Amino acid sequence: MPRLTPENVRRAKEIISRYPRPRSALIPLLHLAQEQDGWLTEDAMEDVAELVGVTPAQVIGTASFYEMFKMEPVGRYVINVCTNISCLLLGGETLLQHAEATLGIKPGSTTEDGLFTLEDVECVAACTEAPCLQVNYRYFYRVTNDDFDRILADLRDGDLSRDIPEHGILSRVPQRIPTGKVANITPPEDQRVPVWIERAAPDKAAAGGDEA
Amino acid sequence: MSEAPADIEITDPVTITLDGRQVVVQRGALLIDACERNGVYIPRFCYHPRMRPVGMCRMCLVEVDTGRGASLQPSCMLQCSSDMVVDTQSDKTRKAQEGVLEFLLLNHPLDCPVCDRGGECPLQDQTVGYGPGETRFVDEKRHYEKPIAISRTVLLDRERCILCDRCTRFAKEVAGDPLIDFQDRGSRTQVNTFPNQPFASYFSGNTVQICPVGALTAEPYRFKARPWDLEIVESSCTTCSVGCRVTIQSSRNQVLRCLGVDSDPVNWGWLCDKGRYGVEALNAEGRLGVPLGRGRSVKTDDETALEEVSWAGALRTAADAITSALDRRGPEGVAVIGGARLTNEAQYAWVKLLKGVIGTDNLDAQLGDGIPAEIVLGLPLATIDDACRPGSTTVVVSGDPKEELPILYLRLRHAAVQDGVNLIEIGPKAGGLTPYATVAMHPLPGELADLVRAVVGGGAGGAVAGVDPASIERARSLLADTDGEMTLVVGRRSLSEDTGFTADAVSVLVSAYDKVRILPALRRANVLGALTMGMAPGVLPGRVALAAAPDAYSTRWPALPAGRGLDTTGILTAAAEGRIDTLILLGADPLTDFPDRDLAERALAGARNVIAVDQFVNDSVRLAEVVLPAAGFAECAGTTTNIEGRILKLEQSTTPPGTARPDWMIAAELAAELGSDLGLDSVEQIWKEIAELSPSHVDLTWEMLSDPQNRDGLVARGDPLPGSVRFEAPEPTAHRALDSYSLRLVATRKLYDEGTMVGRCRSCAGLAEETALAMNPHDFERLGVEDGGRVTVSSKRGSTVIEARGEAGVPRNSVALVVNAPNFDVGTLIDANDAVNEVRVEALQSVAGETGSEGGS
């Protein structure tokens, strides 16, 4: 089982340095681990625990809350078909059935070639464009069965590889935060004024770049 | 099991209306506690008075009006404020309670008949008391695999869990081992460990005790009995010397489990797993129920097997051995080691037999692994509460309390984390307290006193004993901030280091700060009782110095020793040289417990006769001429003394196996066999004699000790009195300067080792970890050693091949081994007469020449 690579450990330490407490970096580091392996391996979680100074049990306790952290291996592309109310009314269920038939798998499982994992999801906030689906969290709107087949073919042929990296990669461009641009490095217990008041201070109103 | 809140003194009163009556409560106290103190019990699951409230279970909802109209609020999250109107009986409250219980029972399986908690289950009780009676839920409940083992002793049944957060909060907040946590949060939340990382906490058993349902059960007690067929007595744990209050629960004359009792000055309801499951050893195979002997022959070869003999025969043999020793060499020919296992009364009886009848002073309850008795008896004692007083500073000069006195560790940890106590840890290497200590210093063996002098005196500002100047400076300023009042937790730092260094350090601290009190961190069960009762050379019961024995002793005792005798090292040396004729092992296994294995072996071979009083046949007992079976914990009544000098009652729960007898009775019988009458015929009467004779127990009557009001025990007088043993500053202990080839040896203890009791306790046996040679990673390169590589470690006594492991908390230029580990006995490396034991370490595979040439970094 892979641990974090030395390069990723270096990136992890850089991420940790952005926060007042190492454990605050837990979620970004889990994203880093998922980016490396496509899912969260036990070894990677142990690595992350060591890096942020908590126990592995606390890491898995946090990670297992989030649907987007995968505790088991998933395919290169995770396809989320929305079956919530708007999509349902406009054919989301049919689309899911079509997807099941096309891929030959049930939601929650992965095709044998390891390419696709199918999931049904609750509302992904694209009701105006129903029915919709996501491939590795990239949206496709008003998807018909034919559209679905085309998306699958494109994914297989690599035509979409420029837009959709493999599962785990949130962004191909790593976030770079210039030194000194770190948001609110004050440890929580030393924080006297609420964060938003400090932010609204006239000198630097634009505190952007803190969105992970 | 009581989880009632402690009584408090109301310093800031507010009046609230509780169910229509006006009551005065402490402002800011939690409403749930305030109500309980006023006789109104509010049902709850997640709230525990020793942990922070979380408001997870919603069971304690009550209707409260704080001036904004009545509304349901969780009473465990609400602080009392003035003019609160609380209604715990309103329709709304009742409806909320019924609703919460109905929801909790949606997924809770009704397998109460097979559940170990059934009959003592808060969920069961409160469902009967506050529940709706019927459920409207008809669907399938949530299912998980039935119990999964989350550690060797704890089983988790996730179906039964009601997610109250008690176990996880305990693990994180109290024990500091957050190895269990909520996972899959949401509709399928469960408590679990990380895969393949068991909940290996020394305190895991407490989670079973505080679980309000049967989700966590103890493997050792699994299906052993039901609550209604248990006979319960309250007693004190004697696994170590903290003196935790416990209930001993037995059925059919067999002790089945121990649960912690919330004793405010001591254990707060917590127990360590070794204490909790240690009672298993009582019923273990090999437990002695009949005396063993080798007939009437003088000591023969080991091949003569021990066989069962009669009590009369065994006592005759023992008495003959003592008589012949007296004839040949006088009282000095008899020596006794051990006795810390005994009750205070048994210790008094044995001391009276040995010092008052036989007249020998060669008696030591510590097996060369403690600290000089003068430190404990000659300085004022502190209580655990003193050491944990909020805002104070406590200096810890001992081994790792987590490994030796786990509940003291919990208290100190709590004090440091929650109450702002500054801990200055001066340990042999980084240990359990290190993360919580304000300053943690780990001086090189032999340089403890130098470090303490630097801290106290101030000085050049360089590193001392391998400790960086910043830490020394920080410790100095912390100590300067105290008003002189300070608790000094002092124990044996390392078995391979002379206690002279500790005594020296203590004397430096005592003379520098005027109000230092000592909390002895000695681990053997009743070692403080033993020392107070005179089980050390030069001491008589009541901390009295033999040299200044008052008349009371010479009038009440037939004889007194002529002069100061030998301690364990002295006794063993004398025995090895053939100067001890009869060596009595009073629950002692010197081969395993004495730091110097070679000396112990020579001593047992050199003594003409060895008499053992024990519960099991261990390595040392196997060499005895005659073995007298003794009653164990829970099998005899009496009192014990904890590290604070607190006298705690021990109650009898079951009968001893076979014809095993309480130790005091054996002493009395042996005296009778020697033609003398100790005049002791009951525990109560022995205590009466102690209270009459001993200056430190003078006001403590048996009636007071038996009073239920005093179930937390009564602290005996801990201040030195006129005539007490005096602690005098020792001459600094000399040792060799460090050369570039040798490393200094640190030998520390682990909670689970290969000791007599641990090995026989089914749940603890096998938990002892193998020791590796721990060394500072900085020393690797110099020695040509790799992390995980095998090395030869050799002292002048012996050598072995063992794995080396990097551990940043080990001082540089030293190596650390664990005492009594299953794979290696560090005693084979130690010479007890060396102030500092040195070893050499060579990598097994590397070329010796390279190792040498790289040295000197």
Add this chain to the structure above:
Amino acid sequence: MGYLDGFRVTFKKLFEQRVTQQYPAEKQEKPVRLHGRHVLNRYEDGMEKCIGCELCAGVCPAKCIYVRGKDNPVDDPVSPGERYGFVYEINYLRCIHCDLCVEACPTEAITESKLFEFSFTNRYDAIYTRDELLVDGDGRPRQLPWEDWREGEDEWTSGWMRATSPSGDVAFENTVAWSGELGHGIRPPEQGQRADGGGE
């Protein structure tokens, strides 16, 4: 003359219906709710019903029952679930046949047969062990040498009724169900206990 009165009574009885029975050659029919010697029942698949919960021992006013539970062996379970009755002993020198154990049993494992004629001759025989109490593979009780079983009596082993309804409600009026049982114990469920003929 008075003694002739006595003969008159004797003479009159010669022509009356006899009430004396030739016990033990003949036996009276036993009441359906008679409390006799206990049996430990099995489910239809042969699994033991007893789960070793000790509720019977807890409720027993004579303290004559000794039970100890144990983990069911994973590969060869004795009873359904986690736990089974590993030790089960009833001391018949103490038992008062009150049937509270039957009431308490959550799995209907222990019931009473109609057998009351068992005269052991030593104290060890008086303590019935689990093996002696358990019904055999056909659901019939084991017949011990000192017990007087007659033809067909071993059919009457299952408990006849439980006074309490499933939810403990005394006003409960419905079918009191009886779980499936091996062999001869199965009875039609007893009806509710109304005075106007709700009973069977």
